[in-house]
Amino acid sequence: MGYLRRRRFFSGIVAFLFAVTLCFLAQGETARAQGLSLIRDAEIENVIRDISAPLFQEAGFSRDSIRIIIVQSNELNAFVAGGHNIFLHTGLLLRAENAGELAGVIAHELSHIASGHLARGHAAMEGISFQAMLAAVLGIAAAVGSGNAEAGAAIMTGGQAAALASFLKYNRTQEASADHGAISYLNGAGLSARGLLSFMEKLEGEELLPSSQQSEYVRTHPLTVDRINFLRHAVGQSRYSDRPFPAVWNKDFPRVQAKLMGFLYPERALNLREGITHPIAARYAKAIALFRKGKLTEAVSMMDDLIEEEPENGYFHELKGDILFEAGNALHAAKSYQKAVELQPDSGLIKIDYAHVLTGIARARQSRDGKAPADVLDKAIGLLQQAKEDENLNPSLYRFLAVAYGMKGEDGYARLNLAEEAVLRNDLDVAERQISYAEANLPEKAAQARLRVADLKEVVAQRRAEMKK
Known part of the structure; x- marks a missing residue:
């Protein structure tokens, strides 16, 4: 499950x-x-x-x-x-x-x-x-x-x-x-x-x-x-x-390079020597490379070793959570992401990924029980709303919000967030359709959401006008 x-x-x-x-x-x-x-x-x-x-x-x-x-x-x-x-x-x-x-x-x-x-x-x-x-x-x-x-x-x-x-x-x-x-x-x-x-x-x-x-x-x-x-x-x-x-630059920047090396060039990363200057960076690159090569058990083991050395490193917990989710272990992935959010509370990107894991858990329970757990979905929605503070231009955020609201049966809010996503992607035809659906399905008392619908209508109209110039 x-x-x-x-x-x-x-x-x-x-x-x-x-x-x-x-x-x-x-x-x-x-x-x-x-x-x-x-x-x-x-x-x-x-x-x-x-x-x-x-x-x-x-x-x-x-x-x-x-x-x-x-x-x-x-x-x-x-x-x-x-x-x-x-x-x-x-x-x-x-x-x-x-x-x-x-x-x-x-x-x-x-x-x-x-x-x-x-x-x-x-x-x-x-x-x-x-x-x-x-x-x-x-x-x-x-x-x-x-x-x-x-x-x-x-x-x-x-x-x-x-x-x-x-x-x-x-x-x-x-x-x-x-x-x-x-x-x-x-x-x-x-x-x-x-x-x-x-x-x-x-x-x-x-x-x-x-x-x-x-x-x-x-x-x-x-x-x-x-x-x-x-x-x-x-x-x-x-x-x-x-x-x-x-x-701190001399510590952190080699890890940035290690992360890029591991994801973009896994074969090269696996052949890196740990060296004396940046041993953790080299191991970090290898863990990511193993992840990219599908060797998930080995990758998790390496991340556990790194976390043991730096238990307060939120990015290590984030990567472990992602590997676990890729391996199909969503519940343990959620625990790693929760720790990552606690250690990096200002990161909207980590909150978005954590919310994605939670909606996956909710979907699995919905398949098993016939009903999605409202508490899990509410937690995902809360994380995504927090992430808007610095990720309000990220289309994926609104896509995940739409999924969570849709699973809760709140179709008006789901459609509103699909409209937000479409506007960000500049897909004006889809945006207009979703705005129309949102208007028809939002609760009458949802004043703030209806104001946002009006704002999106105006944005779409302005974009249409610009395209005609």
Whole structure:
């Protein structure tokens, strides 16, 4: 009864929001498809936010005012787009030698935002949803990676396409300005700029290469000798250049890399040597790789060992819960997720996964007893409502809410959440149908829910109007 099975390409820990696949028409060539995907993971996002926090503060932004978005791509690249959004490719995260290099890249991208270098793309993004913005940006990013940005812009129409054709590219003046801003933020935060310099020095030899042989980062961020010389001078002048990076960065960032290695390249992760510097990170990668290879008993055993060493690590409990759920042991998975939520109470992503496990348990009991347990469903709904605080743009949250309300027999609320999901995915036809069903089925006294229905109607109408322009 407590055993359920589910099939997923990736775990809930690394869940794809969606995959964008676009066809690019190259002159004289047949169409070819290329896709980029987003990765969501509580630990990875929180570690990167911790590294970014002092830089955000120096630039005048709050910790949560800028989104960090992880793109699954082997390419070494980072960029800002669609407002206050910093996109980091997994290729960059895995190739960074230390957290200082990542901090330097983030400081540089943050300077682009603070300096208003995104203004030319702002108008092109007006009137579309966050999910549609992501689709557009990933399309352009994939096109830039293929050397055919104009084809990528063809997914948009009219003035949007023209604005997006050069959306991710900066000129040399803007790059120099962003370097100055990055140095200012790093010095202001008392951080060494050696990471930024070492990252740029890796790319120094690409300046004279043909575009097809350059990394995406160099194609979109023109690199010059003057820029490298400026960074070397700045490092030489800064009193913070020899200051070590925070110890917690040196502990946490290798685990981010280990997690990515385990999920994306399990064969390589299984062959990692534990070494002396980051032994837990290497074991973490192997546990994840075993999970990805379907060796669930071995993976759970390794996670038990890691939890014994760090019992207060919520991310270890989260991963164990996910492995157990994949193995069909939902009841024990729920216990692990409950512990993870207790240790990471601010993580909306972990709450969403915990709620998913609970709805699975409720479904199993419904099949056995003919009735879903209201207490389990209420707990799942409560977790999902809490998760809205920082995951209100996550379509999966509303899908799981719809499932939970539907199992409780509250069809009006189920339909309302399906409408929320459809609006986020920019599926306006589905949104209109679900809004209509919600209106017909919500209780008359559900004033707040009915106000939300009215809001969604207005959003859909605005989107329709924008599409006609």
